Amino acid sequence: MGFLDTTVVNVALPAIGRDLDASVAGLQWTLTGYLLTLSALLLLGGALGDRYGRRRVFVLGVAWFTATSVLCAAASTVEMLVTARVLQGIGAAMMTPGSLALLEAGFAPGDRARAIGAWSALSGATTALGPPLGGWLVDAASWPLVFLINVPIGLVVLVAAVRHVPESRNPAARGAPDVGGALLVTTGLAGVTYALIEAPARGAGSAPVLVAAAAGVVGLTGFLVVERRVRQPLLPLSVFASRQFTAVNLLTLVVYAALGGVLFLLAVFLQGALGYSPLASGFATLPITACMLLLSARAGALAQRIGPRVPLTTGPLLLAGGMLLMTTIDPGDSYAEGVLPALVVFGLGLALTVAPITATMMSAADPAHAGVASGVNNAVARGAQLLAVAILPVVAGLSGADYQRPQALTDGFHTAMLVSAGLAVVGAVIAWAGISDDLLEHRGEPRPEAATA
CATH class of the missing domain: 1.20.1250.20 (MFS general substrate transporter like domains)
Incomplete structure (x- = not known):
């Protein structure tokens, strides 16, 4: 579902832009909103799975991703779509790290290679099918379907995970995850991204752009400082x-x-x-x-x-x-x-x-x-x-x-x-x-x- 989503959305961008009267910046935010929370929270998602249970966090991530896909499809303005995409990236950050960890924990060593091979083959197949499927959905109906396609897949995954996937966690994981580090890196990436995308329209010297750039630099710098000091950092330097x-x-x-x-x-x-x-x-x-x-x-x-x-x-x-x-x-x-x-x-x-x-x-x-x-x-x-x-x-x-x-x-x-x-x-x-x-x-x-x- 994650691989499929990343490939179908790109094909739908021109249609999204026309229907929602979006600028190039709006199309950028449609992608970067999702990538922002995914990249910033990916390490936290893995840490949460190790600490509280990989299946639990994976199921929560799939449910979140599926629900926010509906929000994406229902968006009537580019601002609504970008907000939904930011939320969708949070779900992806929770479900992505746990997928292979669950396979490794749930299969005997002799069967593990075949399980990983099946995972890789399915990932490759969805990557291959994504662009033509996305194009067909946009041509045959409209762009919201590229998000709604996640709903039946997500429901099947949720039922299968709850019924058939055993819970696992890392017994060595102790203490609270590094939420502070996650907030700092998210703030840093968001500030830098906003400054880069909005500078052409607002002006590089405008107050919103300068404030966002400063917040981005402070956030990323603070993240590195925190990672040096906390006992269980998201990013062990x-x-x-x-x-x-x-x-x-x-x-x-x-x-x-x-x-x-x-x-x-x-x-x-x-x-x-x-x-x-x-x-x-x-x-x-x-x-x-x-x-x-x-x-x-x-x-x-x-x-x-x-x-x-x-x-x-x-x-x-x-x-x-x-x-x-x-x-x-x-x-x-x-x-x-x-x-x-x-x-x-x-x-x-x-x-x-x-x-x-x-x-x-x-x-x-x-x-x-x-x-x-x-x-x-x-x-x-x-x-x-x-x-x-x-x-x-x-x-x-x-x-x-x-x-x-x-x-x-x-x-x-x-x-x-x-x-x-x-x-x-x-x-x-x-x-x-x-x-x-x-x-x-x-x-x-x-x-x-x-x-x-």
């Missing part, structure tokens, strides 16, 4: 003592920022500049998903065999190549000659990058911090996407109703892809300079928790 772990997370930050920009703007560009229907734009991105499904496991095996340095350098370079090809796409270009080559190169780069990042991250972390390391990497990835959606339209000069103006959208999309390509190249440099080939050789197979990254 000691995990960054590993140079390799720090390098992998820096790589994750820049690569997922690049990906966030592409995933936000591509469907909008295909519909607004090239005239694709929502369904056609959903099917247009299937080459990316096909590359992921067919090649991700092979890329992980390749990194295990030769070391992660070459795949993690080559993958971002291919991503950059795909993004540069996207800068050549113009209104009137055919799909086969203009769009498809860029998406295939991009998909190859994505497949070569994602699995090796996950494996390398888990191998670089201290085994005692494996769960925390996975949560940190997941939060870094979501935070990077959040910042990309907030920053890239500003850098590209997209504002107001530009997503409905083909030439303005094309120019802005090309600029955004150039910036994203630059980020991907920075990722390749980080991988070449900071990742050691002997990581996977020395630590062996990645742990199941890594799949959340």
